[in-house]
């Protein structure tokens with residue numbers, strides 16, 4: 538094994554290198570890894586920030602939105618001067634200023650069934666920080682078909698949820714559709730105006746997504762597979778619920794009905 | 810002083826903690842098990858910290874010697 542760290546890299550990553558579980562070997566793995574983050578918003582901001590700081594060598598960012606004043610309460614990659622700028626460009630600027638080691642690839646487009654496989658296929662891990670069910674199902678199914686680990690998080694009001702689906706091992710991981718077989722009917726999800734959110738909940742859950750990704754890359758610890766972590770900001774409590782693989786799951790069950798990518802209708806077109 | 814075969818030598822004069830350990834560790838990671846690294850230090854706190862951290866990582870610290878005015882050597886065998 539050999540490393541070629543520059544003086545600057547030795548200083549930058551010294552706190553990683555000191556850890557017996559990481560070392561130069563682990564840092565090298567991080568620099569060679571490729572992570573895709575869907576959404577440069579409330580979840581993507583902290584996850585992207587920490588992935589870039591950690592020296593994840595290639596980071597892809599998918600988002601078709603532009604920075605809006607209403608984002609700035611939680612989307613810490615962006616700032617007031619960047620209102621109106623595509624989020625992927627704002628994110629790229631912030632992350633490149635933080636760590637020039639990281640190659641940032643931007644996808645300023647809406648993810649759909651025609652581009653999703655092509656975007657995902659070159660990455661080692663996918664982080665879903667999207668804000669709507671159609672995208673979540675599409676990302677999930679695409680990661681399942683391609684056998685990519687998916688770290689999924691969701692936030693609403695004072696609550697956050699997180700789980701990891703390791704689709705490299707389909708036999709032993711429940712999938713997103715084991716949890717939610719189909720997108721909920723539009724009436725059941727809160728309307729956009731009702732969807733309040735304490736900004737820090739995104740910060741906490743997005744940071745935990747980055748933690749899951751780093752563990753997967755470093756092959757240390759226990760990934761959050763088969764477990765759903767639920768965070769309540771009001772009580773500051775974390776609870777873990779066991780997830781089971783559903784034999785009747787339309788995607789990973791014994792008689793799957795979902796055999797190709799499906800684009801569901803967007804029930805709400807305001808983006809968070 | 811026992812004669813030890815040194816496989817690699819690292820001059821860390823001018824370096825301070827924690828980089829004395831970080832740089833020693835990076836070299837040791839690239840060596841084979843059983844090989845011996847000699848580190849030259851001129852920063853006094855590192856003379857305690859480098860051997861301590863090396864032991865915590867499970868490496869074998871063979872010797873710590875003062876070899877001059879404000880100059881030390883730490884000799885470590887890679888165990889794992």
Ligand SMILES: [Zn+2]
Pocket residue numbers: 711712713714715716782783786787788789790
């Ligand atoms: Zn399933």
